[in-house]
Ligand SMILES: Cc1ncc(C[n+]2csc(CCOP(=O)(O)OP(=O)(O)O)c2C)c(N)n1
């Protein structure tokens with residue numbers, strides 16, 4: 180049966196999802212800084228306050244630890260809070276609540292209570308913004324036990340993964356690639372659309388080299404494959420869901436070519452790419468024909484925006500990694 | 508311990524309206540002080556208005572407008588000594604102009620060029636703080652540290668009304684009070700945090716009331732009255748230097764411009780109120796005051812405005828004459844003693860960029 184779709188930008192898909200989920204479940208509420216009257220600084224929550232009222236789309240005080248901390252209590256009172264952190268780096272004050280409570284409370288209640296919090300935030304660089312509007316903090320979140328993490332790279336996945344997060348009984352963090360909020364468009368299923376957590380997506384099929392990426396690095400990798408212009412046949416795997424992770428898809432994509440490069444925007448040391456590489460070392464060693472490479476941001480504070488392109492993984496650096504894998 | 512209860516309710520004002528409200532006076536200010544304050548106001552105003560134009564012309568990036576906030580910045584800084592430290596937020600990005608930081612430097616900050624970053628110790632002006640309220644504890648620590656060393660310096664930290672909701676504000680204010688740190692907590696209450704109005708931020712009747720909970724004086728002042736701001740800050744500085752600890756100053760104003768160049772306030776702002784505020788904006792108010800006093804002539808006014816315009820012309824020219832930043836700077840200053848991995852990364856970047864990088 181054909182599903183009706185609409186062409187939306189990535190941020191419109193997020194907005195569409197929130198409308199649908201608030202409609203579907205009246206225990207879902209949206210809260211954060213400037214999400215109500217203004218509809219969010221990126222307009223991800225536009226229209227929600229008018230449609231669902233100021234008690235279900237709430238302009239909170241400017242306090243990220245308070246936002247996430249009260250979300251814990253709201254869960255205890257039977258709500259399903261979807262909290263927005265205005266930007267990646269401005270989420271840091273909430274890490275205290277995340278680590279000490281959000282990731283532990285279900286465990287602490289010996290399974291008695293659920294904390295179905297969704298945290299969504301724009302993330303990533305390349306937007307020529309002042310300091311601290313550019314971070315890729317997924318590792319801090321994914322490293323926290325009790326927390327699930329997903330990062331869409333298409334408009335349809337932005338809707339589907341967010342819907343899965345909202346309906347999930349555990350706390351889920353969704354990082355939305357802000358660089359592509361308005362530049363990435365795609366067909367998005369209307370109405371109910373859920374992309375289950377834990378399922379990777381094969382973006383391109385190929386036989387020589389496998390690129391593994393997520394979020395804004397997926398379109399970048401597609402650019403690199405195009406730039407290679409047939410020089411190599413490249414498989415591109417979009418991890419989409421960092422936790423739970425689709426290990427089968429990862430291992431299959433690695434086994435298919437035996438040559439893997441992992442691309443991540445965050446700094447390298449202990450980044451999520453290190454986890455992926457460790458899994459390949461543990462479980463795919465006999466399938467590999469070359470060392471697993473990582474193309475990442477550097478281990479420095481995210482730089483001044485005139486030179487941010489030198490920090491970000493680039494088409495050149497991905498192409499370089501593919502060639503090094505081929506030459507090994 | 509000094510008596511601190513209760514916080515002030517009425518806004519302190521010095522400048523009248525030239526009609527029914529008479530002008531007040533501030534002790535100890537002579538004509539050169541009056542004009543220095545005016546120069547500061549005009550310089551900040553010119554910086555701000557030119558920056559909005561530069562942004563439209565694509566010559567600087569996203570910019571946080573501080574139109575009608577100049578009186579708070581100029582008035583407060585005038586009450587400080589050079590050894591006192593200033594901790595600005597993005598809203599006070601150009602406050603360093605008043606301490607001799609070149610306009611070009613601050614323009615470069617908004618242009619995302621490395622020459623826009625300065626060594627705070629050169630000017631006693633800390634780095635521009637972007638994450639809300641997180642610099643309040645820094646300012647408390649600096650003030651406390653100076654006190655521990657037996658030095659006379661104090662510090663002032665600027666933050667907004669929204670910032671008072673953050674945990675970091677609370678922790679910094681409380682530390683300063685407990686340690687008796689010579690700190691001035693200067694709250695720019697422009698009544699908005701992007702689209703969030705003050706009443707969604709607090710149910711306290713005034714922000715100055717918060718001071719009571721920390722055991723420090725809470726002062727309320729008209730933030731568009733540069734003389735009232737100056738006087739209130741001077742009093743707070745005197746308290747700090749006398750060892751009486753921190754003061755919270757709530758300067759009440761109104762954000763008459765978008766939050767930043769990227770913001771479209773039409774969805775939430777009260778346009779009529781903005782027009783009213785614009786008519787009563789802080790530079791014009793002080794200019795009229797000086798004219799009533801007979802201190803400012805047309806000629807002098809033109810000269811001061813001309814100097815500010817020249818400084819901005821020179822500033823943007825110097826900024827634009829700067830060579831593009833070397834991509835290798837990505838690796839500079841992350842550490843005092845960089846781990847060897849960074850050198851490898853730098854070499855990799857140079858190789859991929861084909862040797863174009865220094
Ligand atoms: C920790 C943190 N959270 C969110 C933001 C995004 N943000 C930038 S300015 C702003 C509003 C600040 O309002 P206020 O404190 O009143 O200062 P104003 O901008 O009015 O001077 C917000 C929410 C931020 N910079 N830092």
Ligand SMILES: [Mg+2]
Pocket residue numbers: 667668669695696697698699700701
């Ligand atoms: Mg404000």
